[in-house]
Amino acid sequence: MNDISLSSNAMRAQAARGTAYRDIAIHLDGSPEDETRLAHAEALAAGFAARMTGIFTNLLPDPALFAGDFGITAIGQLVDAVTEEGDVSEKRLRERLARLGPVHELRRLDAFPGLLEQAVASEARWNDLFIATCPRDDGYSRWSSLIESVMFDGGRGLYLLPPKVALRSPIKTVLIGWTDTRQSARAVAEALPLIANATQVEVVTVREEAHGRMGGAEVLADISAHLARHGIGATATVLNTETPPTDALLAEARRISADLIVIGAYGHSRFREWVLGGVTADLIDSSPVPLFLAH
Template identity: 30%
Template sequence: MEYRSILVHLDGSERASACLDLALLVARQHGAHLNALFAPVTTDHESAWSVSFDTGYRERTREDTRRALEHQFLNGLSQANLKGTWRTAMKHAQQELLALSPFADLIVVGQSDPHDPDASLSNRLQVQVTLAAGRPVLWAPYVGTFPTVGERIVVAWDAGQSATRALYDALPFMQLAGHTTIVTLNAEREGRIPGADIALVLARHRIDVEITHLHTPPTVSVADALLSRVDKLGSDLLVMGAYGHARWKELVLGGVTQTVLGSMPVPVMMSH
């Protein structure tokens, strides 16, 4: 597998520019075609906004944001000698994003700023795409700048279905990485030395990895321990399975997945 077609969702928030920068960086690394979808999330309080303020204010703000992001997108393509496509969808962001997902090798979304009044709706869209698109999703943190991604990788591994899919979806990153660490979780699930079998498989792909085991005391959650290991190793990409639970009319994240996505220090690539 190679990342030849990348889809980035730009929601019009203040962090959309950083999300686009991350997508352009990954596209340059892999020589990929980059599709950008500008699709602001429709908020529940939009009608209240229009009553309190000029009805055209939000539309003008969105149009200014769209123009700035499209200029950044086209300029980034030109500088990197890449090809790409720009799309705009002012309504039904989730529907548009899921419709384009089958044609992407990788989807890039931005973590919502918890202080943004629209954050809950944006998070809902990002979670739904991660759990329902069937494609690997790279999350860009809402804070920080990331001059590199995928040079030092941590892969969370428990030999489960989602972790397995995430690991194989991340092969293009690992093949270019300077260092990859497999952090084993729930090691008792594996019959032999934890991580040994998957390390052997990766060696056949000419990928050398380091294996480390995560042992968490009762007072420390698995998610917190994993994020601490990412920080200790100086990693610039975390790869893990996205675990979710089906509930009436929606999909919701599992505990570890939700914690990681709520406080990610580096970009996180997830598969479900």
């Protein structure tokens, strides 16, 4: 009898072909960090033969800060100045993207606070993936509400880069932080193309103390089996620890030299609590490796 079963490599390749990113959006703001995001986006796009769209955001001054006739004049002048600055950045970005060929484009959004975040979330919805930077430093922290809007209203996967993080391509090792929630399920589903292409995948859950017939590992059995049916061999690990969940996840990421951490984005606004605490916010603030989040 001929053995017609697929090898694990063949199954992985088949899974990767069946799940791929075709449209990747990148947040651009005219800062030096644009080059970091573009480098990561190019590497991902090359692996999936995907189309890249740069979303250049030019934030206009908040009209609420101005009042009276003088305020109207002042905000008009500021809007003109910000628009002109945006023209310079847009020209530079178009020249940068032009080197990538005709399958890539730049979209510019000039809008006031509140409206800009909604516009970017709308752009995220027709893409498979949205790449941005963790809003943790002075230069990028002003985009916190924009990242939050994409995370909770964009409906697609959010790929967040630590500031100035070096390109780690291809992604070989993926750490999945799993809880039995809709958000975790969404994160795994949205990240499946990246997970399928990895050579090492570990699914972990954090327990402050072991419980259950398998010490808590039973919560990982079904998701591990699901990944296996996609041709993905994953290791399941329960992190029983007295340390904060974020520290436990980052320690495990360091131990396995993870290139990417996949987690559900929990909360309703301002990056509020994960099931075990403020894990989403803590990882955004401190992870040294890229994060993949979905809500």
